[in-house]
Each structure stands twice: as C-alpha cells, then as structure tokens.
Amino acid sequence: MPQSTRPIAAEVADEFSRTAKVLVRRFDERLGEYGVSTPRSRLVAEIARSQPIRLTELASTVGIAQGTASTLVDALVRDGLVERHASADDRRAVLLRVTEDGAALAHQWTAAYERAADELLRPLTARELTTLRGFLQRLGDAGTETE
Amino acid sequence: MPQSTRPIAAEVADEFSRTAKVLVRRFDERLGEYGVSTPRSRLVAEIARSQPIRLTELASTVGIAQGTASTLVDALVRDGLVERHASADDRRAVLLRVTEDGAALAHQWTAAYERAADELLRPLTARELTTLRGFLQRLGDAGTETE
DNA sequence: TCAGGTTACATAGACGTCAATACATTGATA
DNA sequence: TATCAATGTATTGACGTCTATGTAACCTGA
Numbered sequence: 001m002p003q004s005t006r007p008i009a010a011e012v013a014d015e016f017s018r019t020a021k022v023l024v025r026r027f028d029e030r031l032g033e034y035g036v037s038t039p040r041s042r043l044v045a046e047i048a049r050s051q052p053i054r055l056t057e058l059a060s061t062v063g064i065a066q067g068t069a070s071t072l073v074d075a076l077v078r079d080g081l082v083e084r085h086a087s088a089d090d091r092r093a094v095l096l097r098v099t100e101d102g103a104a105l106a107h108q109w110t111a112a113y114e115r116a117a118d119e120l121l122r123p124l125t126a127r128e129l130t131t132l133r134g135f136l137q138r139l140g141d142a143g144t145e146t147e
Numbered sequence: 148m149p150q151s152t153r154p155i156a157a158e159v160a161d162e163f164s165r166t167a168k169v170l171v172r173r174f175d176e177r178l179g180e181y182g183v184s185t186p187r188s189r190l191v192a193e194i195a196r197s198q199p200i201r202l203t204e205l206a207s208t209v210g211i212a213q214g215t216a217s218t219l220v221d222a223l224v225r226d227g228l229v230e231r232h233a234s235a236d237d238r239r240a241v242l243l244r245v246t247e248d249g250a251a252l253a254h255q256w257t258a259a260y261e262r263a264a265d266e267l268l269r270p271l272t273a274r275e276l277t278t279l280r281g282f283l284q285r286l287g288d289a290g291t292e293t294e
Numbered sequence: 295t296c297a298g299g300t301t302a303c304a305t306a307g308a309c310g311t312c313a314a315t316a317c318a319t320t321g322a323t324a
Numbered sequence: 325t326a327t328c329a330a331t332g333t334a335t336t337g338a339c340g341t342c343t344a345t346g347t348a349a350c351c352t353g354a
Contacts, residue, residue: 006261007261007264007265008273008276008277008280009261009264009265009267009268009276010260010261010264010265011280012264012268012276012279012280012283013170013174013260013263013264013267013268014189015280015283015284015287016167016170016283017167017171017189017210018209018210018283018287019283019284019286019287020163020164020167021210021211021341022210022286022287023160023163023286023287024164024341025342027160028342037309037310038310039309039310039311042161042164054332055332055333055334056331056332056333062165063164063165063168063169064168064310064311064312065311065312065313066332066333066334067311067312067313067314067333067334067335067336068310068311068312069333070333070334070335071310071311071334071335072310072311074334090319090320090331090332091318091319091320091332092318092319092320092331092332092333093319093331093332093333094332094333113157113160114153114154114156114157116160117154117156117157117159117160118154118156118157120156120160120286120289121156121159121160121286122289123285123286123288123289124282124285124286126155128282129155129156129159130155131278131282132159132163132279132282133155133158133159133162135271135275135278135279135282136159136162136163136165136166137162137166138270138271139166139169139170139267139268139270139271140162140165140166140169140170141270142267142269142270168311171311172312175312184339184340185340186339186340186341201302201303202302202303202304203301203302203303211340211341211342212341212342212343213302213303213304214303214304214305214306214341214342214343214344215340215341215342216303217303217304217305218304218305218340218341219340219341221304237301237302237349237350238302238348238349238350239301239302239303239348239349239350240301240302240303240349241302241303
C-alpha cells in the first residue's frame with residue numbers, strides 16, 4: 001500500500017514550505033490586531049534593539065535582501081517611526097534610528113511578536129524548540145560558510 | 148555575557164523565518180537552472196501525480212490559497228503544460244491535467260526538486276530529518292484540528 | 295419550482311520579496 | 325593625483341502570495 005517512493009528530503013522540503021506559509025499567515029493574523037505586518041514589526045524591533053544600525057546590517061540581520069530593506073524602511077520613515085541619518089564616517093552609509101513614536105510601538109509590537117511566537121510554537125516543548133533551532137541554524141548556515 | 152532575555156520561542160520564530168527564506172532562495176536557484184520556479188515546479192508535479200485534480204484540492208495540497216493557485220495554473224495553461232477540463236459531475240469544477248509536454252517536464256523537474264531537497268537538507272541526518280518532519284507537522288497542524 | 299445559502303473558480307488590488315541595475319562615495323594603486 | 329574596483333543605498337520590474345469580491349452552479353427546503 002505505501003507507495004512512499006518519495007524521498008524523505010523531498011517530503012521534508014514540502015512540509016517545510018507548507019508549515020512556513022501557515023506560520024507566516026498566523027503571525028500576520030496575530031500582529032494584524034495591532035495594525036502592523038510581521039515584516040514591519042520585525043524591522044522596527046531590530047532597529048530599536050540595535051540602533052543606530054546601517055541598512056545593510058539590518059537587512060542581513062533580519063534575513064532579507066538589501067533592496068527589500070530599503071523599500072520597507074522607506075515606508076517606516078514615511079510613517080514617522082524611523083529616521084535615516086547620514087553617517088559622519090561614511091557618507092554612503094545610512095544610520096537608522098527609531099523615533100519616539102517608533103520606540104513606543106516597537107515595545108508594544110515586540111511583546112505581541114513574542115506572545116505570538118510563544119503561542120504558535122507551543123506544540124513543541126522547550127527542549128524540542130532548542131533542537132529545532134539547531135536544525136534551522138545548520139540548514140541556514142550551510143553554504144554560507146567559508147567556502 | 149549572555150543577555151539572552153529574548154524568549155526561546157521568539158528566537159526560533161526569527162530563525163525559522165530566516166532559514167525559510169534562505170532555503171526558498173536556494174531552491175529557486177537550483178530549479179532556475181531548469182528554467183522553472185519552485186512554485187511552478189511543485190504545481191506541475193502535484194497535478195501530474197494526482198490528475199485529474201480539482202483546483203481547490205490542488206491549492207490545499209500544495210498549501211497555497213485558492214486564488215493563488217488559480218493565477219499560477221493560468222500561466223501553466225498559457226504555457227501549454229496544463230489543461231483545464233470541465234467536470235461532468237459539477238459544472239463549477241475544473242479538473243486539471245498535465246499535457247504531454249507538461250508530463251515530460253514534470254518528470255524532469257520532480258527529479259531536480261528531489262535532488263535539490265537532498266542537497267539542501269544534507270546537513271541533517273536521515274534520523275534528524277524525520278524528527279524535523281514531525282516538528283513541522285505538529286506546528287502546521289495545530290489549530291487546523293477539530294476545534 | 296424557486297429562494298436562499300453554499301461551493302468552485304476567477305479576478306483585482308495590495309504587499310513582501312528578489313535580482314539586477316544605477317549612482318554616489320570610498321579606498322587602494324599607479 | 326587620477327583612476328578603478330569595491331561598497332552602501334535606492335530604484336525598477338517581476339513574481340508569488342494573500343484577502344476580498346464577483347459570478348456561476350449546486351443544493352435544500354418550503
């Protein structure tokens with residue numbers, strides 16, 4: 001009966017894609033109650049945590065392309081949550097900071113993000129979460145290394 | 148030293164998002180060599196595997212919204228890889244089948260997809276992959292259940 | 295038989311994302 | 325100092341994705 005000739009790796013890839021989409025959707029639902037999308041929330045949180053931070057560093061920390069970060073930050077600046085400052089050292093660089101409004105919202109959104117994470121990942125025990133984090137890091141790092 | 152006041156769940160959520168993006172990107176690179184995107188490849192493969200299949204069923208199997216599936220299938224039909232047939236039973240329904248060309252490409256793309264999966268998931272052992280699959284299923288299923 | 299709710303699909307508009315490109319600045323080298 | 329490659333951002337065009345909505349067909353109960 002089991003015609004599972006489908007390789008385990010392919011199955012995991014399928015499942016990964018599925019689960020990633022489901023989780024993204026649920027995160028967006030949770031954060032949507034606060035009137036913010038997940039990407040915006042993550043960007044503001046990261047800027048608040050590491051300010052002042054360069055655009056490129058922000059992009060790589062959050063794991064998005066530099067161009068994407070540029071566009072998203074643009075919207076945050078338009079909304080008055082983030083400010084761009086020229087760097088004194090390097091006039092090409094842009095240093096990002098949150099505004100007062102941005103800081104307040106960042107605080108609120110970070111809490112909401114953490115609650116959502118806690119809730120959505122509840123099916124796994126703390127021990128399993130640690131294992132999962134290890135798996136994810138190994139998968140994400142492979143190929144990024146010194147090769 | 149460790150100021151890891153950041154909850155483990157939030158860290159895992161961050162890492163999940165990061166890794167998902169990295170993997171998606173790498174899959175696209177691999178499959179791009181065959182002139183196809185990952186979503187297109189997965190759709191054609193699933194249609195080939197389960198034909199004739201309804202649009203809605205296809206969408207839920209692959210884990211995308213029905214409207215998205217509709218748009219993507221549209222492109223596949225335009226490219227002559229997939230055909231839409233009216234269902235005899237239910238005139239609202241659309242039954243999807245691959246064309247001869249589609250079947251040939253599906254075969255090739257499925258192989259490429261499986262090779263890519265095997266390669267990208269190589270950092271984990273077979274045993275770990277099984278564990279990971281279980282984690283993913285539990286995360287994805289939670290909330291979808293009989294509640 | 296027909297009215298109203300449900301289901302299947304298509305379409306529209308918005309968003310996040312990427313790669314590729316353009317531009318300004320920097321740094322290293324001749 | 326003049327030049328040229330490398331670096332930091334912004335912009336552009338394409339794609340996959342979602343939700344919300346529209347339309348047609350189905351089904352059920354009076």
